[in-house]
Amino acid sequence: MSKSSAEQKKQTKKQGRVIPGFGLTLGITIAMLSLLILIPLASILVYAFKMSPSAFIETITSENVRWAFLTSISASLIAALINSVFGVILAWVLVRYDFFGKRILDGLIELPFCIPTAVAGITLSKLYSDKGMFGKALGVIGIKVSYTHLGIIVAMVFIGIPFVVRAIQPVLEKLDGQYEEASYILGADRKTTFFRVVLPELRPALLTGFGLSFARGIGEYGSVIYISGNSAKEHTQVVSYVIMQKLNYMDYESATSIALVMLVISFLMLLFINIVQVRQSRRTNDVA
Amino acid sequence: MYVELKQINKSFGDFQASRDVSFGIEKGSLVALLGPSGSGKTTILRMIAGLETPDSGDIIIDGARVNDIPPAERGIGFVFQNYALFRYMTVYDNIAYGLKIKKMPKEQIKKRVTELLELTGLTGMEKRYPNQLSGGQRQRVAFARALAPEPQLLLLDEPFAAIDAKVRHELRTWLREMILKVGITSIFVTHDQDEAVEVASQIIVTNQGRIEQIGEPKEIYTEPKTPFVTEFIGQPTFIEDYGKLKGFRKEKKYKGAIIRPEFVEAFKSDNKTFKDVMDCSEEGVITDILFRGTSLELKLDVGGVTLTTHRSLDRRKVSVGEKMRVIIYRVFAVDETAAYPMDNEELAKRNVKYNHLEAYLYSKDGYFVV
């Protein structure tokens, strides 16, 4: 094992010499990444670290901010869960069945990627308001969506669904039908086969999709702020909105403090997704 | 007959995978479905398992027509080509899967799985995941998993395809011994004739959705019935104008003949063993010599026809360009539908016969070893 990997390393090192452009491309990559992304983000860190710890903690734990975090995290969690259920159904339908309109349905999944978030925000807000088509209908049974937590969740479901579907689809496509056949022959019915054999195969992809949908929801701004109502009293402010509010008041200290916490959460999400993917490849590598 | 197929037809779109397939298998036998890829052998296996439904015809297992019975109730075990081990379950859970589905009590499951682990030599591996196993171990798990619910019939789809050439040999023997020990009627699919000959007690040769021939390995080998089987088995060379060869007359009704290396004997002109049949031989020039491990493979130019023969390493040294004496004992003449063994007429005149399976040349007076 170790010998072959050492050999491989030697080989790849040689490759590095054969194909030209290593220094140049890596240099440009790191330079652009640093200038455009890393250094500006580091500015947030630098500024946040200049603050006194007590001021930092005071900002973070103020009632407003606490509620905003709670709202953002819980709403995006619920939205990610909803998306996981519908994402699996959609991916299953798109991969396993043939029906009229399949290609259109498949294409429409991408819609939230392409529609500007602000546009999605205003139209959802209008649709679910008490004068809008859905809002009126739901109002009859006493459900209010616009300007409530429910509205935030709806917006996050809208923007998050493609992440889950697109994470699961390729895995389901590649899934060898033999696994299911093996399960059928051993006596399992469709339901048991799905939950015991297919779902475990999808689990890493599902977790990735869930993580992406969740991460997107937590940071979401444009599509959420119109439908949420942004009321401090009713706790319908999301974190991004609070940061923007602080910026508008030129309260940079609070803005950076909150942003720092958000960055940490995002980083943890990225880490989580990476670990899931590494673990997946460990379990499935070279088992056809 | 334990398993019987009657006039099975099956198409996938325009592709006809099975045409009028009929055969029967005795209880306890170990049968190979042998054919090139696309010959319909896997489709037959999958129809017996119930993973495909025939368009017409009957499938009978143990006296009952099973066409409409779901796979799980046919009493079969199936080993998939890539084993299809559940990657997120341990070896133990894989083997126990079918038993858990049957709601067998936990104690009994444990007993049965332990028994199978012992049988397949996997004891101690029950906590491992499939990707922590070697190819051979995976095959054993797949085998154990298929056997766990105690099926009456075991089906294996290319059981050796996913295994390194080195261990493949070993596993063939292992699988054969295992199946004979368990005593289960088994059918396996393969495209490898060596595999079929070595493992099976009976071979069914398929081609283009049809059954070409059914028989014991030796029978398939020595008495191929159709042009396809003749060309598929052994190491055949097709020669259109076989009348050029000494001792054979080309008849118009045959399109040519197939010659195997073991039908060709090449020897030096001073070889005493062959002195009685020397005048039946003709000249051939060695054009190439290949080392095949246990023997040499000679390419000979005999009157413009290239023939292949094997030569024991114990015999005298030969070299490229050397002139040899060559006798062809036998050919399989073929027409469009069948193969006909034709013996060398000159040898026949002298009552000298050749048994290629024993590599002996013998006359009515007795044997003389080559």
Place this chain on the structure above:
Amino acid sequence: MEKKTRREESKAAKAILITISFLFVGLMLVVPLISILVNSLSKGFGFYLSSLGTKFVSSALKITILATAAAVLVNTLFGLVASWALTRFSFKGKQVLSTLIDIPFSISPVIAGLAYIMTFGRMGWAAPIVEGINNALGTDIQIVFAIPGVLLATIFVTFPFVSRELIPVLNAEGTDEEEAAALMGAKGFSIFKSITFPKIKWALLYGMILCFARALGEFGAVHALSKTRGKTFTLPLEIDALYLSGSADSIVASFAVSSILVIMAVIILILRNLLEHREKGKSGIV
């Protein structure tokens, strides 16, 4: 018998699942889309045209085009260079680097805006540098709350789009052909042009389209960095301004402006699908 019921059961499951899918996509995605168009025309076509003809909208359109062009250009360049570095060579820290590139995917766009404010704004450490350059050259370049800030913010949020499409394709293709060409003496750029580029051109176009779509609609990051309507506003900001001004007319006008972006989004979607189909068809033959 048994088998028939199983089949019927699976047929029923299929029908139910397909229905759920269509309902979900229809209600959650399609109805909002249509409602934008319906809303935008609710005061007639004349009003629709006139609300698109204001000088605010035309200014916002210009800025949007500028920002989108900048983002596509910069990120295409970055995508090509970065994917080359990350797939043709192996080096320490490669995994870290590729994770860092994906950062903009997972952070709030508002934070992107904040990052530039904290860098180039009044409080930012880079503000004196910009000022120094301005003094030396006699220019008056502003970054935050000016057009450069809008461009930077748009570039930030779309940064990984092209590289992310290229990296898997290049990884899958392997390096054999490039190595062969290099061994025959081809130079870097000619290897890229004649060997690598033909393999990645569709993925590249695909990534550029994605980048284009996202840049066109970017809101949060730009919102933090752009405060002057008619000067530094992009179309999404103009939509926001119209919507929040609250009068019935301006809300309809905001939907009218939205409809332009929606129509572009639908065109992009169709283009994207055609491309994807083409890709799949090609790999199907191989």
